Each structure stands twice: as C-alpha cells, then as structure tokens.
Amino acid sequence: xxxxxxxxxxxxxxxxxxxxxxxxxxxxxxxxxxxxxxxxxxxxxxxxxxxxxxxxxxxxxxxxxxxxxxxxxxxxxxxxxxxxxxxxxxxxxxxxxxxxxxxxxxxxxxxxxxxxxxxxxxxxxxxxxxxxxxxxxxxxxxxxxxxxxxxxxxxxxxxxxxxxxxxxxxxxxxxxxxxxxxxxxxxxxxxxxxxxxxxxxxxxxxxxxxxxxxxxxxxxxxxxxxxxxxxxxxxxxxxxxxxxxxxxxxxxxxxxxxxxxxxxxxxxxxxxxxxxxxxxxxxxxxxxxxxxxxxxxxxxxxxxxxxxxxxxxxxxxxxxxxxxxxxxxxxxxxxxxxxxxxxxxxxxxxxxxxxxxxxxxxxxxxxxxxxxxxxxxxxxxxxxxxxxxxxxxxxxxxxxxxx
Numbered sequence: 483x484x485x486x487x488x489x490x491x492x493x494x495x496x497x498x499x500x501x502x503x504x505x506x507x508x509x510x511x512x513x514x515x516x517x518x519x520x521x522x523x524x525x526x527x528x529x530x531x532x533x534x535x536x537x538x539x540x541x542x543x544x545x546x547x548x549x550x551x552x553x554x555x556x557x558x559x560x561x562x563x564x565x566x567x568x569x570x571x572x573x574x575x576x577x578x579x580x581x582x583x584x585x586x587x588x589x590x591x592x593x594x595x596x597x598x599x600x601x602x603x604x605x606x607x608x609x610x611x612x613x614x615x616x617x618x619x620x621x622x623x624x625x626x627x628x629x630x631x632x633x634x635x636x637x638x639x640x641x642x643x644x645x646x647x648x649x650x651x652x653x654x655x656x657x658x659x660x661x662x663x664x665x666x667x668x669x670x671x672x673x674x675x676x677x678x679x680x681x682x683x684x685x686x687x688x689x690x691x692x693x694x695x696x697x698x699x700x701x702x703x704x705x706x707x708x709x710x711x712x713x714x715x716x717x718x719x720x721x722x723x724x725x726x727x728x729x730x731x732x733x734x735x736x737x738x739x740x741x742x743x744x745x746x747x748x749x750x751x752x753x754x755x756x757x758x759x760x761x762x763x764x765x766x767x768x769x770x771x772x773x774x775x776x777x778x779x780x781x782x783x784x785x786x787x788x789x790x791x792x793x794x795x796x797x798x799x800x801x802x803x804x805x806x807x808x809x810x811x812x813x814x815x816x817x818x819x820x821x822x823x824x825x826x827x828x829x830x831x832x833x834x835x836x837x838x839x840x841x842x843x844x845x846x847x848x849x850x851x852x853x854x855x856x857x858x859x860x861x862x863x864x865x866x867x868x869x870x871x872x873x874x875x876x877x878x879x880x881x882x883x884x885x
Contacts, residue, residue: 492617496610497839501823505833516854516862519823519833521659521804523723524853525778528764528771531722535760544759548752551743552580552731556758559765560731568701576736577709579743582753584689584717584730587742589615590749591685591713591732594741596621601645603652603682605634607807607837607844609659612687624649627843631656631665635672642680651683657690657699660840660849661807662800664694670702677711683738684712689730690803692721692772695780699802703734713738720804721772722764729753729761779804782852782859789863794870797850806850807837813873819845830869832862 498519505515538544551557557574564570572578581587588611596602598620604612605628613623624645626637638652654673656665677684686702702708717730732742752758783799786806790797797808810822817825819836827833835851837844854862 489618493614497820497836500820501827501833501836504824505827508827508831513831515827515831515833516858516865517833518850518852518854518859518862519835520853521720521851522853523720523725523775523804524855525723525775527723527727528767530767531724531760531764534763535756538756538759541756544755546755548755548758549580550746550750550752552578552752553755553758555762556580556765559762560733563765564701564703564733567698568704570701570703572703572733573736577739578731578733579739579746580752580758581715581730581732581742581746582750583719583728584687584715585611586728587715587730587732588612588685588687589618590745591715591738591742592616592619592621594745595683595738596650599647601647601649603638603641603645603649605653605655605658606841607660607847608653608655608841609687610839612653612655613841621650625841625843628658628661628663629843631663631669635669635676638673639676642676642682648680649682651685652677653685653687654702655687655689657694657802659687659690659803660805660835660837660844660847662803662805664696664699664801667700667704670700670705670708674702674705674708674712678707682711683735684708685738686712686714686734688714688716690720691716693776693779693804694802695776695783696801709734709736711735713742718761718764721775723775724761724764727753727757727761729757779852782854782856785856786850786852786859786863789860790866793863793867794874795866804852806852807847808850809847811870811873813870815873819848823848826866826869829872830862830865832865832869 557578561572561574592615596619600621602616602621603624606625624641628634691699702712713734715732719725787797787799795811797806800806819838823836835849837847
C-alpha cells in the first residue's frame, strides 16, 4: 500500500504552488507583494452579466441539475459568436459543448481520445495542461520547441517523420500562454494540411483570443476542412473577467465533440444554470466591456515593458494575451526560473510565474501577468531596479574575488 499512486508519480511538483506558498508566507509576515504571477483577472465582471445571474438565481426552477452538454440557449449564443466573430457556422447540437472552463474541457478531451501509449505533440513552452492532461490519460508527450509558430510547425513536421507509433494529435495555442505569440490564418492552413496528410487531430486552445493588441486573432475553424480534424477550446474567463465562473466551450469536429460530451455525461451535470444564463448575457449582450478590458491590458503592457526596460530588464512586447514572456535578466547570471522567481519575490516583493513550469525550454524565462494596476506596475519596476542593481553589484564582487 506504500508509495505514490501511478498517475501521481507521473506529475512533478507543481512549480507555481511553491511560489504561491512562499507568497502567502511573505504576506502573512506583512510584506506587500505585487502579484504579477497568476493569470487571474483583477477587473470586475461587467454589471449586466452579474445582474442576469442574480435575476436567474431568484427563479425557483433553476436550482436542480443542469445539462452536462450545456443549456441550448448557451450553445446557440456560442454559435452566434462564432458566426459574428469568425464567420464560421456551427451546429449547436453536434459541434458545440459547454465546459466548466476551458481547462476542464481540455482535460476531459484528453481523457476521451487518449489511450495508454499514445503520443501527443505539444509545444514547449506551453500551458502545463497541454502536457499533463494527456500524461494523466496515459499518453506520452513529444515536446516540440515553440519559440515561434513557424518553428513549432517545422518541429511538428520533423517529429511526424520519427515518432513511433504515429501521434494521435497535435496541440496548438495561439495567442500563446505563456509567450503571447500569435499566428495568422496561413499558419492554421499549413497546420490543417499537415494534420490531414498525417491523419492526426488538432486540439487548439483559444483562451486568449479576445485579448489582442493589433489585428484580431483568427480561429482554426475558419480554415476550409478544419472541422474534419480540429476542435477548439475557449473560455469566458479572460474575455469577460469571469475566471471563477468556470464557463468555457469546445467547438469543431463532431466526432471529438461527441467523445467529449460522452465523457462529461459521466462526470458532471453542467455548470449551475444561472451561471449559464449569465454567460448567454455575456455573449449576446453589449461588447464594449471587452474592448475596455483590451484597452486596459494594452496600457498595462506598454507601461510594464517601458518601465521594466528603464529598470534594466528588457521585456519583449507581447502582441496578445494578458502576459509578457521575458528572459531572466543578465544581471542575475545563470539562475533558473524558480530560483529567480523566489528571489525576486523575497527581495523585490514582485511575484512572477517561473518559466520552467511551462516546459524545459522555458526555464530561463518568467511569465509576467498584466493583473495589477498602472501604479502597482510602476512600483514593481522601481523595486526591480533596486533588485537588479544589487544583483549586478553582487556579481561584480564575485568576479573580483574569483569566486
């Protein structure tokens, strides 16, 4: 009876939990931690969405079990969103399922389509679930370098030539978490062509599709023939600042959607009906709140990149998402992401997410979330400037002593 369970043995310690635990300890001791670590939106959910939740929750007939696949009105609202945003027509009964956030949808999709020993191609760096959702389902991950979309697709082509057995699916995530990279429709066309030629599925994570700073980001379902092999997950968490509501979607290939719906039918009865009705209000209602959130994130992005740059830390400007992805400053020598993140929090009182939590190739980077207001971001930059000056002085001293 001793030892860890089989699936637990395949999961490394959650890197972010180590940072969160230390953050809680420092705050308990009175430290003012500027939290740029977790991607938890700090802006309030728009009032018209909350009003619809409250209105619906007062009705006596909405407190029983809901529909695992999602209430028809919400599936219709998502279909209309896809038509409005991407000019893509979906069947709400066959090509859409409501999920408890995109994380649950992606994890249960992995359970639905994966057999022990299957190989899944996934980006590195990438959101941890893109790897460990499949590992928990018994698959093996072939991590493909994803510094850019082009590099990732080239790596996929190479992996397909050498993988035995042939992979079951490839994972895409644009806008990328953690890097903020974006792709265009030509990239999706190439990905669909490659997947069809090799008879594999595409699982596309579109969680940050409405937080873009230049051109609107595309959907893979805009590509002709994509629904033959692709499914896309998305969420209201970031778009409408509804992270704790746990409402997301999967849309696309009918076979994949059917498999996901069947697994979910054994595991849940769907989200609380008033939450689903409020989600309809989000998708069907005024969208000026989405543009407002986008402007706020853009302003924060610009302030962060400019002020951190003046502090001595060059942070590349992301094109989308609520994150910046930055290499560990050269003043900090050969520190890895967890060591650097803990030290930055303890000495500069700024929390970031260790890049190693997103894959081996992320371990010289950190992810910085745009979830504090402008004043707090500027304060973080001032703290970081002092921290980096101290790191540079310490490094110079070590060089002088030959240590």
